[in-house]
Amino acid sequence: MKNEQAQMTGLGTIEISPCEMPRAGEGEVVVKPLYVGICGSDVHFFQYGKIGKKVIDRPFVLGHECSAAVVETGPGVRGLHVGDRVAIEPGVPCGQCWYCRNGKYNLCPDMQFISSPPYDGCFRRYLRYPERMIHKLTDNISDIGGAMIEPLAVGLHAAKTGRVALGKNVVILGAGPIGIMAMLACRAMGAAKIFITDLIDSRLRRARGLGADYALNPQECDVPGIVLEETDGMGAQAVLETAGNPKTVQQAGALAARGGHIVLVGNVTEPVELDLMGLMVKEADIRPIYRYRNMFPIAIKALDSGQISLEGVDPGIFEFEQIQEAFDYTVNHAEQVMKTLVKIGA
Ligand SMILES: [Zn+2]
Ligand SMILES: [Zn+2]
Numbered sequence: 139m140k141n142e143q144a145q146m147t148g149l150g151t152i153e154i155s156p157c158e159m160p161r162a163g164e165g166e167v168v169v170k171p172l173y174v175g176i177c178g179s180d181v182h183f184f185q186y187g188k189i190g191k192k193v194i195d196r197p198f199v200l201g202h203e204c205s206a207a208v209v210e211t212g213p214g215v216r217g218l219h220v221g222d223r224v225a226i227e228p229g230v231p232c233g234q235c236w237y238c239r240n241g242k243y244n245l246c247p248d249m250q251f252i253s254s255p256p257y258d259g260c261f262r263r264y265l266r267y268p269e270r271m272i273h274k275l276t277d278n279i280s281d282i283g284g285a286m287i288e289p290l291a292v293g294l295h296a297a298k299t300g301r302v303a304l305g306k307n308v309v310i311l312g313a314g315p316i317g318i319m320a321m322l323a324c325r326a327m328g329a330a331k332i333f334i335t336d337l338i339d340s341r342l343r344r345a346r347g348l349g350a351d352y353a354l355n356p357q358e359c360d361v362p363g364i365v366l367e368e369t370d371g372m373g374a375q376a377v378l379e380t381a382g383n384p385k386t387v388q389q390a391g392a393l394a395a396r397g398g399h400i401v402l403v404g405n406v407t408e409p410v411e412l413d414l415m416g417l418m419v420k421e422a423d424i425r426p427i428y429r430y431r432n433m434f435p436i437a438i439k440a441l442d443s444g445q446i447s448l449e450g451v452d453p454g455i456f457e458f459e460q461i462q463e464a465f466d467y468t469v470n471h472a473e474q475v476m477k478t479l480v481k482i483g484a
């Protein structure tokens with residue numbers, strides 16, 4: 139077995155090179171990535187070399203949306219066996235701190251999140267990883283589906299944080315990959331009417347095809363007017379902002395029902411002016427989320443049972459050798475691409 143890695147060696151450049159074959163240590167397994175998705179954060183690093191304070195300053199391996207097969211188990215590994223198909227949960231928390239011990243491990247200050255510097259990611263043929271952050275797939279979940287569990291986990295965490303439940307109306311701002319995953323999560327959790335908005339019509343068409351009740355372009359219609367009219371003047375009990383845009387954050391308050399929850403999912407990198415009085419009289423709250431926690435097992439059960447289906451998502455697929463093209467394509471076709479996957483060991 140020979141290992142290879144795809145390193146980002148400069149802005150917009152990814153090169154494949156040989157690298158050391160990992161060995162599984164105590165509590166670890168070696169896996170062979172099958173499909174690895176290109177995340178919005180990967181694209182951002184690829185184009186700009188940094189996200190906020192996280193800077194890539196050496197050849198670096200991106201990729202954290204990964205289905206894989208176990209090829210070696212280390213001492214002390216009990217739950218996994220060679221040949222198991224798995225999904226990798228990309229953050230490895232310390233397991234010891236207050237946050238970890240209270241179930242909020244996504245807030246662990248010592249989180250080692252792969253594909254976020256300095257922790258190399260999954261675009262490689264073999265990878266060593268702790269068993270405790272690996273989740274077994276069932277036969278009902280495809281290798282491709284397994285690579286989309288990570289973004290689905292974000293959507294589930296968003297829907298749960300917005301307390302989406304049977305009979306509640308939901309507005310999702312942004313119909314990109316995360317907006318779509320949030321929509322699938324909301325549907326599965328029983329949402330009544332789902333409104334989704336975007337400026338790009340092809341995304342809205344896709345959202346409609348995947349089950350949105352209303353897919354609205356704010357340049358072409360009065361979104362708050364339609365939401366109010368279709369919700370008996372109440373607005374939505376949950377508003378999920380996935381666009382990461384200051385404007386949509388500002389609009390969220392007007393879309394929320396009294397007592398509603400506004401969930402900030404997209405990365406909002408600039409300060410935003412808010413009508414707080416508008417939120418106060420509604421007693422609407424704003425709930426930012428950071429990645430997800432405890433969601434992989436739920437995503438896997440929902441995919442296994444068919445309560446959530448990724449069938450219609452239809453990702454674009456590139457071979458490992460074409461990873462440069464895969465990134466270029468994703469950058470140049472940002473409007474059309476729902477998800478690009480790199481096929482590695484499948
Ligand atoms: Zn991701
Ligand atoms: Zn911790």
